[in-house]
Amino acid sequence: MSILALAGGVGGAKLAEGLAAILPPGELTVAVNTGDDFEHLGLRISPDIDTVTYTLAGLNNQEQGWGLAGETWNFIGALERLGGDTWFRLGDLDIATHIERTRRLKTETLSTVTADFATRLGIRQHIVPVSDDPLRTMVATDRGLLAFQDYFVRLRCAPRVERLEFPGIENMKPSAGFMAALSSSELTAIVICPSNPFLSILPILSLPRVRDALEHRRVPLIAVSPIVGGQAVKGPAAKIMNELGIAVSSLGVAAFYDTLLDGLMIDAVDAGLSSDIKGPAILVRDTMMRNSDDRRRVAAEVLAFAERLSQGKSIS
DSSP: OEEEEEEOHHHHHHHHHHHHHHSOTTOEEEEEOOTTOEEETTEEEOHHHHHHHHHHTTOBOTTTSSSBTTOOOHHHHHHHHTTOOOSSOOOTTHHHHHHHHHHHTTTSOHHHHHHHHHHHTTOOSEEEESOSSOOOOEEEETTEEEEHHIIIIISTTOSOEEEEEOTTGGGOOOOHHHHHHHHOTTEEEEEEOSSOIIIIIHHHHTSTTHHHHHHTOSSOEEEEOSEETTEESSSSHHHHHHHTTOOSSHHHHHHHHGGGOSEEEEEGGGGGGGGGOOSSEEEEEOOOOOSHHHHHHHHHHHHHHHHHHHTTOOOO
8 A cells, every 4th residue: 555645734644644654654645835944044944844744753733733743932032022034933943954955955856855854753654755855835916926935924814815836846746756656556545645736735746747647547536625614724724715715514515626536525514515516526534633643533534535545335
């Protein structure tokens, strides 16, 4: 068995944690969005990679979903006293990751550094960036074209989104690890985690060769809806969908992924939408991942869903 998960953000990290917990070591590859990456204070920051890595290592802040447990903020406090730029807060523990990544990226790829960090933190599954090239999300808004972190953190998602852009993406390549997982003869299923479809997954799908590879897959592709009861579980997905004129529901999620999906898992709250979603098979379950037990449960249900789809069995 080999599972490929596409992930970004807290929702993606939660399902990745569940999958990592129930799959034997080495059977999960988490391909992580890098559109959020940027340079800050001279450091290379990879927020989604770090969220997934800290979560799978059991080091993440459980309350906020991102960052490290037991974090302190002496560095950012000292920087503020000196008049430094503090809108993007770097914790004392977290900054070690960014310093070491920045140092090593002078001679190594992001894939190599990410894999080594995962190994050193005791992670027994594979974490790969979707690209080693500088994929960067830009957000076209009613306040102009904004770098992703300016939109997301500095302005707290307040501007109205008009579209997303990925400058130069046509010349970028998916990472070798990502493409190896996509083309593996042992691949059993592809899972799109309940990440923000626009901010976390669209950058991945926009990379050359990726959508084509997904469209020509030989295994089930399943997404878990990040929208429950007309609201995003976390983050600005609902706001962005509304601003782009897309239904803020699992109907809108299904429309976004369109013909890519074989299956869509939606929350029991939205069971009434099942008959209105055309195309993918629908699995209705409790998709809320409040704790580690929930994450393992949802992961197990996703894998069972994929197995039934691969065997052509009815879904219930």
